[in-house]
Amino acid sequence: MTFLTSLPFCAGVTTNNFVPMACLTILTVPDARLKVKALPVPLVDDSIRKLMDDMMETMYADDGAGLAATQVGINKRVIVVDLGEHTPDMGPLKFANPEIIWRSTEVKKNWEACLSVPGQSAQVERFTAIRLRYLDENNTAQEKDFDDWAAICLQHEIDHLDGILYIDHLSALKRNLLISKARKFRKSE
Ligand SMILES: [Zn+2]
Numbered sequence: 001m002t003f004l005t006s007l008p009f010c011a012g013v014t015t016n017n018f019v020p021m022a023c024l025t026i027l028t029v030p031d032a033r034l035k036v037k038a039l040p041v042p043l044v045d046d047s048i049r050k051l052m053d054d055m056m057e058t059m060y061a062d063d064g065a066g067l068a069a070t071q072v073g074i075n076k077r078v079i080v081v082d083l084g085e086h087t088p089d090m091g092p093l094k095f096a097n098p099e100i101i102w103r104s105t106e107v108k109k110n111w112e113a114c115l116s117v118p119g120q121s122a123q124v125e126r127f128t129a130i131r132l133r134y135l136d137e138n139n140t141a142q143e144k145d146f147d148d149w150a151a152i153c154l155q156h157e158i159d160h161l162d163g164i165l166y167i168d169h170l171s172a173l174k175r176n177l178l179i180s181k182a183r184k185f186r187k188s189e
Pocket of ligand 1: 001113114115116156160
């Protein structure tokens with residue numbers, strides 16, 4: 001997920017000269033791999049932690065606020081999120097096997113954008129608060145409540161793990177228009 005108000009991130013910079021950036025390639029619509037339902041990871045080991053780190057770098061390099069493994073063609077239930085100034089107390093978070101175990105009754109429409117639908121945005125209805133069960137980067141089971149931007153972003157990213165894009169919540173007409181515009185946008189970049 002991306003924020004419309006965010007400024008472009010300076011891509012290609014790493015803070016550690018000895019570890020090359022491991023930016024992954026982000027799939028864009030209409031790539032069929034974005035429609036695949038991801039599989040749970042049995043545990044968060046070093047290979048999953050490396051995946052989480054690479055996804056985080058990829059997300060920062062592309063000015064994203066959230067990224068799902070599905071978006072980089074990896075069929076595992078892993079997401080990373082950093083909402084930056086929108087939720088300064090939260091910091092970067094990494095999730096394996098995230099599962100929404102409670103949803104608010106209240107819903108709200110918000111503008112969303114996505115690294116896999118470049119250059120586009122639309123309003124989508126989401127629950128205003130959720131409770132999540134997941135494994136953190138230390139393989140520790142967690143349950144946490146999220147609201148506001150974090151809740152929106154997490155619903156968007158968990159949708160990705162089920163092969164659902166935010167544009168799938170729109171009418172077919174609107175969805176096809178955004179896919180067509182995203183393809184043109186990508187070619188013009
Ligand atoms: Zn997305």
